[in-house]
Amino acid sequence: MPRGKAVRPTSDRVREALFARLGDLGGCQVLDLFAGSGALGVEALSRGAESVVFVERSAPVLAVLRENLKALGLTDSTRTVGGLARTALPRLRVAGERFDLAFLDPPYQGGELEAALTALVQADILAPEATVLAEAPRRTPPGEIDGLERSEEWGYGETMVVRYISGPVPSDAPEGRRSVR
Numbered sequence: 001m002p003r004g005k006a007v008r009p010t011s012d013r014v015r016e017a018l019f020a021r022l023g024d025l026g027g028c029q030v031l032d033l034f035a036g037s038g039a040l041g042v043e044a045l046s047r048g049a050e051s052v053v054f055v056e057r058s059a060p061v062l063a064v065l066r067e068n069l070k071a072l073g074l075t076d077s078t079r080t081v082g083g084l085a086r087t088a089l090p091r092l093r094v095a096g097e098r099f100d101l102a103f104l105d106p107p108y109q110g111g112e113l114e115a116a117l118t119a120l121v122q123a124d125i126l127a128p129e130a131t132v133l134a135e136a137p138r139r140t141p142p143g144e145i146d147g148l149e150r151s152e153e154w155g156y157g158e159t160m161v162v163r164y165i166s167g168p169v170p171s172d173a174p175e176g177r178r179s180v181r
Helices: 012-022 039-046 059-071 085-094 113-123
Strands: 029-033 051-056 078-082 099-104 126-137 148-156 159-166
Touching (some): 012 039, 012 126, 012 148, 012 159, 029 039, 039 051, 039 099, 051 059, 059 078, 078 085, 085 113, 113 126
Parallel strands (some): 029 051, 029 099, 099 126
Antiparallel strands (some): 126 159, 148 159
16 A cells, blocks of 8 residues: 555454455455455455455555455455545446445544444445444544444444444345345
8 A cells, every 4th residue: 555644444453354244255245444454345345255345545456456366366346446435426326326335434633433334324325234334433433324333343442343234124125135244
């Protein structure tokens, strides 16, 4: 990744804890919002996810992420989208994207997490009962978000991870909807 403060990767310890709780990701469609290095999305692919869409606003970081995905041979199962979360999410809806799992790890400064969670719900791109994992500083955890059920939270040092579940599967939903619980 480019030097500087443009990227604050999720620590190895937190990433291991996330994926230990998720289990098998076979067939999941994943959104890595605020992708940075792309470590969460790449890890999801290594654990069976079918595809990952990476959204990153920093052009230099996005360029390195694209190079890394190409070097790893992951371009067939990934897509990168440049821009702010609030503008990228509606574009994903127009493209017909649906996600079973979403990672949100925005910069800790700036208070973007709750706005991004709300925009994610409003974009209507989450599958029923999708899992949303949001990383935040322990001292300023995200609050309740309409359209998401706060399922659990855990912390490591100064980092807190909150698991949300999107709205329930409607009774008329087709069989076989994938949900990560």
